[in-house]
Amino acid sequence: MLLKEKPAGFHDCEECPIRHRAVCARCEADELEMLEGIKYYRSYEAGQRIIWSGDRMEFVGSVVSGIASLTQTMEDGRTQMVGLLLPSDFVGRPGRSTAAYDVVATTDLVMCCFRKKPFEQMMETTPHIAQRLLQMTLDELDAAREWMLVLGRKTAREKIASLLAIIGRRDAALHMARADGMVTFDLPLTREAMADYLGLTLETVSRQISALKKDGVIQLEGKRHVIVPDMDRLMEEAGDDSDGGLLN
Amino acid sequence: MLLKEKPAGFHDCEECPIRHRAVCARCEADELEMLEGIKYYRSYEAGQRIIWSGDRMEFVGSVVSGIASLTQTMEDGRTQMVGLLLPSDFVGRPGRSTAAYDVVATTDLVMCCFRKKPFEQMMETTPHIAQRLLQMTLDELDAAREWMLVLGRKTAREKIASLLAIIGRRDAALHMARADGMVTFDLPLTREAMADYLGLTLETVSRQISALKKDGVIQLEGKRHVIVPDMDRLMEEAGDDSDGGLLN
């Protein structure tokens, strides 16, 4: 759905992720903003497909709120999620005209979009955009490669722990670590989506979550709300020696 | 080993991959060339480790000849290859000071290196470099994500077929397709390296290669030389619906 107004809580350039964390490290978004009809907001419902693999890409943009996922599917239906897009993450590929993966709204979602052609022209005349995009793309590449280790070499239990650690870490950074060291968050994914991300079946995901719960690594409230009493323990379960953050 | 001379066959900027396929889409390498001591060549022997994960990165560069691989290793020794670097591929990450993965020379290798600091300064003043690097990084990201599907969802047989298809395709493009449609190449990897790339054990790699041979999908001359009578058949075995090339 195309939004006539900027979504509530997002005024002008100020809170727009393009400005803060994505393209516009030095406020090129202001300039984009001024170009009539280039920038617009759009909302999607959970489960809605935003882009089909192979489609023409009409826009690039970034996630304002909600979660989207990049997935690849084989003819026989096997699917693998290849990227999890969180608020401020960039979608699309300057210089390529057709999409390489499906993009699906995993939760209700608001995107901030730019028409592709003018954006590309903008990129050529405004060096900071390319430099900023390069940094973001390198971050995504690192994340993808870290995930390759998870997919290729970790056990089901370690996979689950890795996923929980990533989501937990991100949430801890967002909401500040709690005094008692506990980390708490809602899982934004169904068991099936987790399975697609981890290269498992949903049954295995469910079993391993139950096992982690039984062993006291996590606690559950309902199906989706996770409490991690000891983040270090969780990361140990994940077989994780990395610091997880981007150290630079 | 630091080379005093440019390696045979590589004169000035002309054949340097930085010029042709990597950073220097519009000949910035000429400028770099002029900066004393910034650019140099270096050779490594097969098996030699070029960079340890966590090390300070002193340089960025690109592969001139040979094959390098990016690998991640867990404390217990499980390792996953997260990238295969072929001639013209870029190594290193502007803006980050420590390496995130091990880089290992899989074959004898020659690299073309730039000292990192001056290269970064160069990038700020020469927009085309960042734009070129962005395109390359996006390509690598696509490759990494395609590989996530292989790691997460494909069977051992499909994994092997996928790897052979990638190498074969690349080689076919390089040496031009043969009239009879056969594709022929040498495997640049040991069975163990293939296993690390595919998230398998070397025994499984060996067995599946034998199986593909028995079924007539490939032929072998010695251990390493592969003949693919029918590339389409191989790609079918790989479960591959993608075009493989970058369509743009």
Place this chain on the structure above:
DNA sequence: TCGCGCGCTTGATCTGCGTCAATGTCAGGG
């Protein structure tokens, strides 16, 4: 020329996870 070691193959057995199937839980709608 021989022996040594490395890369590779092949066999036997084990096991983690996929598969199939039944059941549980909960929110929303009539």
Place this chain on the structure above:
DNA sequence: CCCTGACATTGACGCAGATCAAGCGCGCGA
């Protein structure tokens, strides 16, 4: 209130691929 459908859990069973182990082929240095 119950019915329905989406999501999740749990159990029984089988198989692809890991693990353990033995042996092969070939290049290389003594």
